[in-house]
Amino acid sequence: MKVLKFGGSSVANAENIQKVVSIIKTNTEPSVVVVSALGGVTDQLLKAGSLAEKNDEVYKEVLQQLEKKHLDTARALLPVTHQSSCLSMIKKHCNELEEICNSIFYLEELSSRIIDRIVSFGELLSSKIISAYMLSAGVDHDWIDSRAVIKTNSHYGFAAVNFSITNDLISYRITSSGKGIFLAPGFIASDDHGHITTLGRGGSDYTAAIFAAAVNASCLEIWTDVTGMMTADPRWVPNAKTISQISYQEAMELSHFGAKVIYPPTIQPVMRKQIPTWIKNTFAPNEAGTVMGENIILHTPLEPAPNSVRGDGGSGIITGISSINNIALLSLEGSGMVGIPGFSKRLFEALAHENINVILITQSSSEHSICVGVNSADVARATESVDKTFEIEIAQGRVEPLKIEQGLSIIALVGDKMKSHPGISGRMFDALGRNGINVRAIAQGSSERNISAVISANDVKKGVNVLHEAFFETAYKQLNIFIVGAGNVGSKLLGQLKQQQQFLLEHLNLQVRVTGISNSKKMLFVGNGNAIDLANWKELLLNAQDNNLDEFVETVINKNLRNSVFVDVTANAEVATVYDRLLSKAVSVVACNKIAASSSYQNYNHLKALANEYNALFLFETNVGAGLPVIGTLNDLRRSGDKVNKIQAVLSGTLNFVFNNYDGTRPFAEVVKQAQDEGYTEPDPRLDLGGTDVMRKIMILAREAGEKIEMNDIANNSFLPASCFEGDVADFYKEMAKHEDHFKALYKSAGAENCKLKFVASYADGKAQVGLQHVPANSDFYHLYGKDNIVLFYTQRYPEQPLVVKGAGAGADVTASGVFADIIRVATV
Numbered sequence: 001m002k003v004l005k006f007g008g009s010s011v012a013n014a015e016n017i018q019k020v021v022s023i024i025k026t027n028t029e030p031s032v033v034v035v036s037a038l039g040g041v042t043d044q045l046l047k048a049g050s051l052a053e054k055n056d057e058v059y060k061e062v063l064q065q066l067e068k069k070h071l072d073t074a075r076a077l078l079p080v081t082h083q084s085s086c087l088s089m090i091k092k093h094c095n096e097l098e099e100i101c102n103s104i105f106y107l108e109e110l111s112s113r114i115i116d117r118i119v120s121f122g123e124l125l126s127s128k129i130i131s132a133y134m135l136s137a138g139v140d141h142d143w144i145d146s147r148a149v150i151k152t153n154s155h156y157g158f159a160a161v162n163f164s165i166t167n168d169l170i171s172y173r174i175t176s177s178g179k180g181i182f183l184a185p186g187f188i189a190s191d192d193h194g195h196i197t198t199l200g201r202g203g204s205d206y207t208a209a210i211f212a213a214a215v216n217a218s219c220l221e222i223w224t225d226v227t228g229m230m231t232a233d234p235r236w237v238p239n240a241k242t243i244s245q246i247s248y249q250e251a252m253e254l255s256h257f258g259a260k261v262i263y264p265p266t267i268q269p270v271m272r273k274q275i276p277t278w279i280k281n282t283f284a285p286n287e288a289g290t291v292m293g294e295n296i297i298l299h300t301p302l303e304p305a306p307n308s309v310r311g312d313g314g315s316g317i318i319t320g321i322s323s324i325n326n327i328a329l330l331s332l333e334g335s336g337m338v339g340i341p342g343f344s345k346r347l348f349e350a351l352a353h354e355n356i357n358v359i360l361i362t363q364s365s366s367e368h369s370i371c372v373g374v375n376s377a378d379v380a381r382a383t384e385s386v387d388k389t390f391e392i393e394i395a396q397g398r399v400e401p402l403k404i405e406q407g408l409s410i411i412a413l414v415g416d417k418m419k420s421h422p423g424i425s426g427r428m429f430d431a432l433g434r435n436g437i438n439v440r441a442i443a444q445g446s447s448e449r450n451i452s453a454v455i456s457a458n459d460v461k462k463g464v465n466v467l468h469e470a471f472f473e474t475a476y477k478q479l480n481i482f483i484v485g486a487g488n489v490g491s492k493l494l495g496q497l498k499q500q501q502q503f504l505l506e507h508l509n510l511q512v513r514v515t516g517i518s519n520s521k522k523m524l525f526v527g528n529g530n531a532i533d534l535a536n537w538k539e540l541l542l543n544a545q546d547n548n549l550d551e552f553v554e555t556v557i558n559k560n561l562r563n564s565v566f567v568d569v570t571a572n573a574e575v576a577t578v579y580d581r582l583l584s585k586a587v588s589v590v591a592c593n594k595i596a597a598s599s600s601y602q603n604y605n606h607l608k609a610l611a612n613e614y615n616a617l618f619l620f621e622t623n624v625g626a627g628l629p630v631i632g633t634l635n636d637l638r639r640s641g642d643k644v645n646k647i648q649a650v651l652s653g654t655l656n657f658v659f660n661n662y663d664g665t666r667p668f669a670e671v672v673k674q675a676q677d678e679g680y681t682e683p684d685p686r687l688d689l690g691g692t693d694v695m696r697k698i699m700i701l702a703r704e705a706g707e708k709i710e711m712n713d714i715a716n717n718s719f720l721p722a723s724c725f726e727g728d729v730a731d732f733y734k735e736m737a738k739h740e741d742h743f744k745a746l747y748k749s750a751g752a753e754n755c756k757l758k759f760v761a762s763y764a765d766g767k768a769q770v771g772l773q774h775v776p777a778n779s780d781f782y783h784l785y786g787k788d789n790i791v792l793f794y795t796q797r798y799p800e801q802p803l804v805v806k807g808a809g810a811g812a813d814v815t816a817s818g819v820f821a822d823i824i825r826v827a828t829v
Contacts, residue, residue: 001174002027003217005034005186005208009225010282011126012039014076020130020223021137023285029218030180032211033141035130036187036204037122038073041066045097049118052101053110059101067094070125077133086132090125097121112156116188116198120147123185123204131183141181149173150189150210152197159189159197161210163269170214184211202263209277213269220270220277222262227281228290229254229262232321232468236461239473243290243319250319251277251292253414253450267292317424318415318471323460324359326376329405329441332386333369336398343399344370350389354381360410360443360452371441373454376406408440409460412452413467425451431470434615435562436586437463458560466562476509479827480561482516484552485569486541488679489592490519492816493569498534500820510827516556523547525555553578557585565826568593569819571683579618583610588617590822592815597623598696601708617829619822624651624697625789625809627818633805634704637795644705646764646794648780648802651697653787653810654681654688655759660785668743669736680787680810686725686732691716691759694770698761701791702768709768717771719746719759750774756782780804787811 004027006020024033037045044066051059070090078086100118104110123146131143149169152159174182186204189197199206205222212220226234227242229251234240246254248271255264262279270277270292280289337343344363347370351358360373374382386402393399418424425444428451432439441454455463469477481497483490497512504510513531517524524544526532532540556566564587568575576595583589589611591597597604597620611618624630637644650656654675662671672689675681687693695714702709721742724735736743750757755774758781762769775781780802784790789809792802808814 001030001032001215001217002219002221003032003034003208003212003215004221004223005036005204006223006282007036007186007204009039010223011035011037011130014073016282017073017077017130017133019282019285021134021139023223023282024134024181025137025139026285032144032174032182032184032208032215032217034146034184034186034204034208034211035123035127038069038126041069041122041126042119042201045119045122046115048097048101049104049110049115052104053108055105055108057105059105060098063094063098063101066097067091070094070129074129074132077129078136082132082136086129089128089132093121093125113154113195116156117196119198120188120196123187127183127185134181134183139181140179141183142177142179144173144182144184146184146186146188146207147190147196150199150207152189152191152199154191154193154195154197156197158200159191161189161199163210163213166210167214170211174215200263200265203265205263205266206269209266209269212275212277213273216273217275220275221280222266222277223280223282225281225283226279227284227287228279229292229320231319231472232464233323236464237468240468241472244288246290246292246319247294247416248292249449250414250416253412254320254322262292317417317421318413320414321464321467321471322412322414323464324410324412325457325460327359327373327408327410327454327457328376328379329371329373329408329454330379330382330386331369331371331403331405332390332399333403334393334397334399335368336393336396337370338368346389347372347386350385351382354378354385356382356385360441360454362441362443373408373410373441379404379406405440407457408454409457409463410452410454411460411463411467412450413471414450416449418449418451427470428453428467431466432463434586435462435466436614436616437466462560462562469562476505476511477827478511478513478563479823480559480564481512481514481567481823482552482556482564483514483567483569484518484549484575485567485572485592486517486519486537487569488812489815489819490569492812493567493819494534494537496816496820501534504824508824508827510824512823512827515559515561516552517541518547518549518552521547523552525559549574549578553581556582556587560585563827564588565590565823567591567819567823569816571595579607580610583607583616583618584614586614586616588826589619590819590826591618591620592622592819594620594623594693594696594700596620597700597703598711601703601710604703617826619825620700621822622815622818623700625791625805625807625818626653626811627814627816627821628789628791628805628807628809629821630701630789630791630805631704633803634701634793637793637797637803638704638706642795642797644793644795645799646762647698647701647705647791648760648762648794649698649701649789649791650758650781650784651694651761651789651791651809652688652759653789653808654685655694656784656789657787657810658689659757659759662743662747664744664747667737667740669733669740672736673733679812684729686720686729690720690725691718691770694759694761695768698763698768698770702763705763707763707766709766713768715767715769715771717769719772746772758782758784 010020011017048059048062074086151162151165186207187198191197229243230240232240248267252267255262276291276293278289278291332347356374356378358372363370383402390399394401437455437459439453443452504512522541522544524541566582566587566589568591570593573595576593579589579596607618621631657675657680658671662668676685681688699709721739724732753774755776758775760773787810790806794802
């Protein structure tokens with residue numbers, strides 16, 4: 001004999017009940033079928049009782065709605081010729097329910113015993129309606145009143161079962177019937193006085209397990225609206241997978257820590273009898289679902305669920321990830337606790353006196369403090385009880401008043417095989433830490449079947465996704481990108497991201513999702529965990545909301561997505577001021593914008609420290625040399641133990657382009673305008689030609705080499721007349737035209753010495769300078785063409801022949817590719 005339980009949306013309405021009966025018809029074994037109330041009925045019954053207690057006549061409307069729901073369901077299921085007796089039964093029960101609520105209304109009193117009686121109507125009505133439908137469909141069966149066979153104590157609302165009596169009553173009731181199918185209401189039972197009791201919310205699962213244990217069932221099948229137990233909550237983790245097989249202990253851990261598929265007490269009766277328990281989907285009955293049990297050999301013609309696993313992507317180390325919300329930490333601390341036995345006992349007695357369930361316990365080895373996790377709703381009672389228990393010690397200063405932390409959640413890794421695999425907790429906390437999720441408390445039992453961490457409730461969804469990615473999603477890692485700046489370089493970057501999305505997924509197991517874009521006017525986000533369509537981003541951005549930088553940053557932070565990266569592809573000073581807010585929330589920053597890295601040393605160092613403190617990255621490779629690996633090479637030298645003695649460089653692709661193309665045959669201003677039109681200059685070309693941009697670059701390199709240096713420490717031998725810096729950009733071009741003779745003289749002077757003009761930056765002995773130089777033919781800088789940059793690193797390992805980095809140092813495409821490379825670095829760290 002097997003036991004089948006149907007609840008939740010499986011019996012929500014007439015259409016679903018028809019699916020349930022179809023499943024029952026296909027079953028060839030003798031069976032006990034347990035059903036719960038119709039969808040939403042239990043909540044409505046509780047609401048009616050509560051309203052009546054408050055003397056609110058709206059309870060009558062609720063009762064009318066409940067009656068209509070059951071009458072409509074019966075009419076939809078039953079042929080007209082079979083309706084009369086069923087409709088009369090519904091009317092009778094609803095009249096009885098109304099009389100009870102009327103009494104509550106007049107007395108303004110609602111006891112837990114009466115609550116149990118009220119909510120029992122849900123299962124009684126649903127089971128009798130389903131029974132009538134089964135008979136009309138030709139399914140012969142026997143209806144069992146669970147109240148008559150399941151006996152409990154009088155702890156109303158969550159009654160404890162007397163299994164010795166219950167097993168005998170169920171066994172006798174089944175064996176004395178000549179039927180092969182039995183139908184019973186779940187959730188309800190009775191005490192020794194015959195009063196109705198209930199088994200707790202979700203108790204229909206428990207009812208089914210009680211029947212299964214009593215009849216030594218071949219298996220228990222719990223039919224729900226999901227295909228088995230999942231590696232994580234699929235509402236939070238889109239890539240959650242079905243667990244094909246799970247042990248009783250693992251299932252108990254996951255259900256305790258918030259997995260809603262199965263009611264925790266359900267597991268005990270079937271575990272004692274070693275009865276395999278299946279979690280199956282009413283709406284996909286051909287999928288195998290999850291089987292719970294020990295040493296089960298699966299022989300089933302059913303289809304495994306798509307992407308099903310046996311924990312940790314098939315290795316079986318980790319079975320699932322779960323969480324509990326609305327947690328508060330209670331901390332009892334004091335020097336008077338050290339070495340004194342009994343403090344823990346008194347703490348737990350104080351909590352037990354108020355019927356407060358302790359969810360998690362952790363204690364420091366110094367015995368100076370003990371911390372417990374409880375439901376947030378219990379905090380006030382817990383505080384009052386504990387402070388009263390320790391009032392003498394508190395008054396004497398030996399113990400501090402109970403400390404409360406709210407707004408927390410527990411996240412848990414569950415797996416039987418963690419004990420034999422070292423490093424699981426390290427992977428867990430590393431993954432959480434890298435995503436800026438602070439762990440407030442940790443607990444792990446001696447069985448090592450569960451590792452639990454208390455984190456902020458704001459981080460729990462992110463945390464579940466982070467751990468699921470770390471332990472189950474071997475297929476790919478997800479990166480969530482927020483791009484500020486959609487101009488020339490930004491557009492090229494978005495194009496490159498679109499082009500490479502599939503390549504990155506296939507070759508680097510990396511899913512790069514652009515989840516936010518802004519320009520100077522508009523900002524675009526998409527909700528529900530989706531990414532922006534990169535084939536259509538320009539139109540989407542054009543029709544998006546008005547841009548507000550603070551709002552954009554707050555949205556990035558509040559979305560709290562795992563592996564978030566803020567990409568600044570602007571030259572905007574205001575954007576550079578928000579990096580600290582993002583880094584302190586573990587959002588990595590990739591900056592094409594030079595302003596932050598070339599700001600005061602104090603700010604530069606502060607941003608680096610924040611990145612280190614919050615396990616984020618602050619990357620700005622394109623600040624020097626566009627897409628050239630200049631900063632990366634410098635960092636590799638230093639990390640490998642080398643020391644930089646001197647840097648010489650041509651760092652302005654703009655100036656190199658200008659002096660490579662200026663020969664006095666056309667105006668200097670015209671060549672500069674060409675460089676601007678081809679995208680080689682800053683928005684204000686004076687930053688390039690005046691040497692400011694090169695000063696920033698050599699300062700950044702000096703800082704990355706370990707030097708504490710500011711802009712005013714750098715000597716600038718500028719070649720532009722002072723009047724060129726007055727007015728706006730248009731005035732700048734006019735002034736250059738006026739000083740054409742000056743520029744011709746510079747060119748001729750270099751030519752007279754068989755030299756070329758190059759704007760050179762250098763750093764040595766703690767000092768840096770930039771300026772226009774005559775470069776002879778034997779110089780590394782002489783054969784530098786177009787927009788190329790070159791950097792020479794003279795180090796302890798490269799003292800005479802320098803390490804050279806050379807290539808295109810300007811242009812939207814190469815700059816975008818450098819930003820892209822930094823984004824990939826975030827993912828690979």
